Amino acid sequence: SYELTQPPSVSVSPGQTAKITCSGDALPQQHASWYQQKAGQAPVLLIYEDSERPSGIPERFSGSSSGTTVTLTISGVQAEDEADYYCQSADTTTSYVKFGGGTKLTVL
Amino acid sequence: DVQLLESGGDLVQPGGSLRLSCAASGFTFQNYGMGWVRQAPGKGLEWVSAISGSGYRSHYADSVKGRVTISRDNAKNMVFLQMNGLRVDDTGVYFCAKIISGDGYSLGAMDVWGQGTTVTVSS
Numbered sequence: 229s230y231e232l233t234q235p236p237s238v239s240v241s242p243g244q245t246a247k248i249t250c251s252g253d254a255l256p257q258q259h260a261s262w263y264q265q266k267a268g269q270a271p272v273l274l275i276y277e278d279s280e281r282p283s284g285i286p287e288r289f290s291g292s293s294s295g296t297t298v299t300l301t302i303s304g305v306q307a308e309d310e311a312d313y314y315c316q317s318a319d320t321t322t323s324y325v326k327f328g329g330g331t332k333l334t335v336l
Numbered sequence: 337d338v339q340l341l342e343s344g345g346d347l348v349q350p351g352g353s354l355r356l357s358c359a360a361s362g363f364t365f366q367n368y369g370m371g372w373v374r375q376a377p378g379k380g381l382e383w384v385s386a387i388s389g390s391g392y393r394s395h396y397a398d399s400v401k402g403r404v405t406i407s408r409d410n411a412k413n414m415v416f417l418q419m420n421g422l423r424v425d426d427t428g429v430y431f432c433a434k435i436i437s438g439d440g441y442s443l444g445a446m447d448v449w450g451q452g453t454t455v456t457v458s459s
Contacts, residue, residue, distance in 0.1 A: 259445075261445035261446075265381070270449040271449055316381075316383075316445065323443060327382065329380050330381070
């Protein structure tokens with residue numbers, strides 16, 4: 229089955245840069261998206277098609293792709309960025325959508 | 337303003353059925369695929385199902401295939417999730433989401449989400 233693997237947790241100090249990775253065998257062929265979810269709230273789309281940012285999303289959020297890994301980079305981390313982050317991709321050959329297990333970002 | 341509002345969540349016994357609804361507003365509904373994503377208590381996001389803008393194509397996660405049917409009414413700007421044979425592990429918050437691309441594609445990123453409706457399966 230199609231799996232996406234994320235680290236369970238990432239910690240960073242305010243003002244520093246956080247990188248959250250997502251690995252999957254199909255990622256070289258499929259685009260990935262990234263979502264932020266704060267406690268008790270619905271997810272928010274941060275990045276789509278590996279590196280595109282929807283309107284209204286701050287420029288400090290960026291995405292990149294290399295081989296079987298996609299990366300969400302948060303520059304100048306702020307306290308308000310503390311949340312769970314999920315990658316997502318679709319295997320269009322099987323019409324199957326998958327989320328990564330999620331990464332809890334802690335701002336120290 | 338683009339909005340999605342889910343309803344229909346409830347407490348139901350194992351083996352029971354529920355129909356979740358999602359009312360959409362603020363965009364040309366028929367042009368966009370729609371999806372359902374769930375989240376068990378304390379767990380991560382799990383994609384459940386998606387439907388194309390026309391309603392002709394639908395897709396399901398293996399965990400719900402054969403028990404769940406997604407449908408939509410483009411005249412009423414609504415999408416539905418009929419769930420039968422509910423199991424304890426179907427418990428969670430169910431989110432309705434809009435697919436970002438305006439070509440009716442159903443497997444893309446989800447740019448608008450509702451606040452969710454809670455399904456509890458317990459005896």
